[in-house]
Amino acid sequence: MNHAASPASQTGAPNAPAALYQQVKDYIAREIQSGAWRPGDRVPSEQELVTRFSVSRMTVNRALRELAEQGRVVRVAGVGTFVAEHKPQSTLLSVVNLQDEIRMRGHDYACDVILVERVAASIEVAAALDLHTGESVFHSVCVHREDGVPIQLEDRYVNPRVAPDFITQDFRNTQPGEYLLRNVPYDQVEHVVDAISATAEQATQLEMPATQPCLLLTRRTWTAGVPVTFVRCLHPGNRYRLGSRFRADGNPAFG
Amino acid sequence: MNHAASPASQTGAPNAPAALYQQVKDYIAREIQSGAWRPGDRVPSEQELVTRFSVSRMTVNRALRELAEQGRVVRVAGVGTFVAEHKPQSTLLSVVNLQDEIRMRGHDYACDVILVERVAASIEVAAALDLHTGESVFHSVCVHREDGVPIQLEDRYVNPRVAPDFITQDFRNTQPGEYLLRNVPYDQVEHVVDAISATAEQATQLEMPATQPCLLLTRRTWTAGVPVTFVRCLHPGNRYRLGSRFRADGNPAFG
DNA sequence: TAGTGGTCTAGACCACGGC
DNA sequence: CCGTGGTCTAGACCACTAG
Incomplete structure (x- = not known):
């Protein structure tokens, strides 16, 4: 995995690799989407992901936090991170002015x-x-x-x-x-x-x-x-x- | 502003003060909601907020990033952060399974x-x-x-x-x-x-x-x-x- | 006690845009 | 050039939970 000294992960950069936190996020999302990790399954801890991806904990934390905001995983302090139960098949409709x-x-x-x-x-x-x-x-x-x-x-x-x-x-x-x-x-x-x-x-x-x-x-x-x-x-x-x-x-x- | 050595900002803590990033977020949200900062106005830069609140840049960055996700501010790399134009009065309706x-x-x-x-x-x-x-x-x-x-x-x-x-x-x-x-x-x-x-x-x-x-x-x-x-x-x-x-x-x- | 997530720091490098 | 935001690190302290 490429590090801080690597090419841009800036928004505008055309063929730049995704940001590290995004790569971690994508990895986890894929495992869930593919069914390899079932609802209720434990997601690797922050520390495990840190070593597996060779990134800092803050980076892994951001990936997991954003997945939790999206409702794809559930995080419980002191316990662990789990694949969210039953992807609440809800979608959003916009009501505009x-x-x-x-x-x-x-x-x-x-x-x-x-x-x-x-x-x-x-x-x-x-x-x-x-x-x-x-x-x-x-x-x-x-x-x-x-x-x-x-x-x-x-x-x-x-x-x-x-x-x-x-x-x-x-x-x-x-x-x-x-x-x-x-x-x-x-x-x-x-x-x-x-x-x-x-x-x-x-x-x-x-x-x-x-x-x-x-x-x-x-x-x-x-x-x-x-x-x-x-x-x-x-x-x-x-x-x-x-x-x-x-x-x-x-x-x-x-x- | 209280620092790392301060009382808990953990989720479960009952009367704990809000997390620092949340305090910064609340401050900015209030200024916008009250009308003190109008749409298009420039929001203080990360560095200014860092000194004003005596917190680290990562903390300010998280506050601003989350406000941007919510659409309350717009961030332009290399330029600055601005109050979002006319809170696109859109709301969301859920479509559930x-x-x-x-x-x-x-x-x-x-x-x-x-x-x-x-x-x-x-x-x-x-x-x-x-x-x-x-x-x-x-x-x-x-x-x-x-x-x-x-x-x-x-x-x-x-x-x-x-x-x-x-x-x-x-x-x-x-x-x-x-x-x-x-x-x-x-x-x-x-x-x-x-x-x-x-x-x-x-x-x-x-x-x-x-x-x-x-x-x-x-x-x-x-x-x-x-x-x-x-x-x-x-x-x-x-x-x-x-x-x-x-x-x-x-x-x-x-x- | 050991492991987990929640938060925070003080630096750092980078690309971008305006001057 | 400088200031901006975007990202990343290697630590740290804390509260919580489980064994």
């Missing part, structure tokens, strides 16, 4: 704010925002358009405790979601995707036939554990889809 | 294999699997059930070049997707989610009314760059949803 996504496609983005009001929380909204039924909440409805075509009907509820000035904003230039992102950034988010039919009113607002199935993206966000917003985004099924591309090595590349 | 998911809920899982055949690739299938139209491909159709209720109609095409024995398998005990996972593990995957209407035949197979909107999950997988399988999973909208919960600090926790 609509405005950025549309503009990145080079298309025109517009947002019609249909409604901004203060209402009493329904049972559902109160539960979602962790408030009492009947408490005052902010409510907004907008239609987002791509090149003039409605792409999303956004039905949003906002917790006045964390965004008291929401109701007094001028939403002609900044859409509600954008305002919240800038002023009440969240640190936790929950998403749910459903396929449903639109109501007659929703179909009208989205300028689509009522028979068209829709994608419903429901999102809740929190900041420091306090609910910020609860929003239902309704997309005509023939005008919107969620997608992702994922490479095994760790970094997802979305397209 | 259906069989595991159902069993994890404590429900009964079953799979009816409707069909396994060899067919000539249509234009669409040929494009998806990177084959020529009319080339021979394997085709299977199954219905997956949760407690007897159809949850997914799986329409799968398999590249015979990478899974030549697919057609000769006995799928009474192992379902097609499971066979592929075990024998032709993939290293790249693409997912797309749509909301569509089921055809009459599909509605019958799923034992659902034809008017019910459906979630269509289309997946393609590759191994070493070669397409493995192209599968369309159709879910009745009222019996299935995709969901995720994401914490800001890095590791998504799905529920």
Whole structure:
């Protein structure tokens, strides 16, 4: 194995050998992927890998730490490293900011704010925002358009405790979601995707036939554990889809 | 700042101070989150942080590297580290293995294999699997059930070049997707989610009314760059949803 | 007590980009 | 040229777990 004095392992280097930690990582990943090491099997200890690859412990440690972050191995201090049980066959789908996504496609983005009001929380909204039924909440409805075509009907509820000035904003230039992102950034988010039919009113607002199935993206966000917003985004099924591309090595590349 | 001789920063330690790299990470994350450092702003160099926090460069490097992995900063070798442009408001949704998911809920899982055949690739299938139209491909159709209720109609095409024995398998005990996972593990995957209407035949197979909107999950997988399988999973909208919960600090926790 | 992983240090060499 | 980040080393101390 080549050492510190060896050719570059720099990002840009064209035909450079992989970084040492990456070589160790690849080796372990291959043993797991090939089935040579089964789930639950013990992975060689850091010290064993140090001697086997003739690298320092920090290098082996980085390889194992990153594999653990990816969920391929489980590390237990004082015990050892093990092949993760049952490669949780989960994959990731990306949910991107609509405005950025549309503009990145080079298309025109517009947002019609249909409604901004203060209402009493329904049972559902109160539960979602962790408030009492009947408490005052902010409510907004907008239609987002791509090149003039409605792409999303956004039905949003906002917790006045964390965004008291929401109701007094001028939403002609900044859409509600954008305002919240800038002023009440969240640190936790929950998403749910459903396929449903639109109501007659929703179909009208989205300028689509009522028979068209829709994608419903429901999102809740929190900041420091306090609910910020609860929003239902309704997309005509023939005008919107969620997608992702994922490479095994760790970094997802979305397209 | 406390040093090597300081109290534990071990995982298990109850009231131990955070690890030094974590403290540096937290500091930078706070400056960004609070808005003190705007997108595009330069983050102090590793050397500056080393002197400011009186820690070693490796420690600062780990903090910055992990922030870069999370997409909060962008690092350019030879130039510097910068606050990431407009936190690409993307979030992740998990797509989990259906069989595991159902069993994890404590429900009964079953799979009816409707069909396994060899067919000539249509234009669409040929494009998806990177084959020529009319080339021979394997085709299977199954219905997956949760407690007897159809949850997914799986329409799968398999590249015979990478899974030549697919057609000769006995799928009474192992379902097609499971066979592929075990024998032709993939290293790249693409997912797309749509909301569509089921055809009459599909509605019958799923034992659902034809008017019910459906979630269509289309997946393609590759191994070493070669397409493995192209599968369309159709879910009745009222019996299935995709969901995720994401914490800001890095590791998504799905529920 | 011996082995494990978790963290940290104080150096080091390298490729890159801007000056 | 210098400062930047990317990587690597050969040690070190610690807490935890098991025999």
